[in-house]
Amino acid sequence: MIVGYAPGGGVDTTARIFAKYAEEFLGQPVIITNVTGGGGSIGAREVLKAKPDGYTLLWMHEAILSGYITGVAKFSWEEFAPLGKAVATCDAIVVKADSPWKTIDEFMTYLKNNPGKIKMPVEIGSMSQLELAAIDNAAGGKKIVAVSGGGGATRIPKLLGGFLDAASLNAPSIPQYVKDGSLRPLAVCTPERSPFFPDLPTLMEKGYNVNKPFNMYVFGPKGLPSNVISKVNSALKKFSEDARVKKDLAAILAVPSYMTPGDQAKYLTDLTVYLKDVAKKAGINQK
Numbered sequence: 001m002i003v004g005y006a007p008g009g010g011v012d013t014t015a016r017i018f019a020k021y022a023e024e025f026l027g028q029p030v031i032i033t034n035v036t037g038g039g040g041s042i043g044a045r046e047v048l049k050a051k052p053d054g055y056t057l058l059w060m061h062e063a064i065l066s067g068y069i070t071g072v073a074k075f076s077w078e079e080f081a082p083l084g085k086a087v088a089t090c091d092a093i094v095v096k097a098d099s100p101w102k103t104i105d106e107f108m109t110y111l112k113n114n115p116g117k118i119k120m121p122v123e124i125g126s127m128s129q130l131e132l133a134a135i136d137n138a139a140g141g142k143k144i145v146a147v148s149g150g151g152g153a154t155r156i157p158k159l160l161g162g163f164l165d166a167a168s169l170n171a172p173s174i175p176q177y178v179k180d181g182s183l184r185p186l187a188v189c190t191p192e193r194s195p196f197f198p199d200l201p202t203l204m205e206k207g208y209n210v211n212k213p214f215n216m217y218v219f220g221p222k223g224l225p226s227n228v229i230s231k232v233n234s235a236l237k238k239f240s241e242d243a244r245v246k247k248d249l250a251a252i253l254a255v256p257s258y259m260t261p262g263d264q265a266k267y268l269t270d271l272t273v274y275l276k277d278v279a280k281k282a283g284i285n286q287k
Contacts, residue, residue: 001030001218002058004043009153010170010252011040014087014216015059017248018239025235025242032059039063039125041073044219048075052223054232057083061216062127065268069275071285072125077268080219083229084236085259085267087216087249090194091131091168092185093203094177096159099166104187104206107166111139118165121149121158130275131168131189131212133282138208141281159183170214171196171253190214196253211274215257217264233261 001019005011015032022030035043040063050056058064058080067073093104101107111118122132128149136144147164149155155167156174160182171194177183188194189212191204203210218232239245240256249255259267 001032002043002046002056003032003034004036004038004040004058004060004063005034006036007034010089010172010214010254011059011061011216013172013252014249014254017245018059018086020248021239021242021245022235025238026231039067039072039123041067041075041125044073044080045075047219047221048079050221052081052221052225054220054224054228056221057232058219059086059216060219062213062268062271063125064217064219065272065275066127066130067125069272069279069284070125070129077219077272079222081222081224081229082261082264082268083218083220083224084233084261085215085217085257085264086236086239087254088190088257089214089252089254090171090197091189091212091214092171092174092194092197092200093135093166093187093189094159094169094174094183094185095166096162097181097184099184101166101186102184104201104203104208107186108139108206108208111135111143115143116145118143119145119147119163121155121164121167122146123149127212127214128168129284130278131210133284134210134212134278135168135203135208137278137281138203138210156183168212175253194253195255211271213271217259217268229261 003015019030047058064077068076158164159167240258
């Protein structure tokens, strides 16, 4: 199982939870291999060119869409065989606890009325670039100053240090900072509220057209036999229904979330349409 990110991050951690139970659900062990770089695209390329026998698979989130849409990657998710969805979590818009914004409406109003005053982090080619573009579009466009931010591990110190005014952070990275009173989450970026932050509104419910899901999917190379696709998807279904899995994922503020390959393909097709529109409105060069 190829993971296109470094060990210890959200993608890697969820993949290793799957691998922990894979032999039971799949009938054989799964070895996680981290192939980093290019916002996950280098690891994805390893699967793209792999023999379609089911022994090389990809554990990946929506960056498989954003890389192609922004022009960073030369291939789209449609060049892979979708095998199912496995895990869901969310991003949250977060500010320092001593910031003047107590709600997402206060933050968005300030953003609209003060172009060029808010600095937020971005990683070119990742979903964070399109997420930031969607937030900026919702505020009227050309409001946010995008600065290089890297992943959550580097964004949090920059936010706490005052080098950023706000940041979108993955849910598993923020509970300790919310608990100790150093960070304040304002809203989640998924269309539905998070079970781990039930009091936080979504940007969508507040009228801002920001849809940034954070799901983990499994892909294989094109040409996989139908029996292999069925076997892997069946393992994902068992994974999603297992009480031990739910407990392990809850510990990192994630939940199992199952889809068939057909549902996964439709979901990603619809999301691609939305993200291409976001990129177009933001003037991002796209495929």
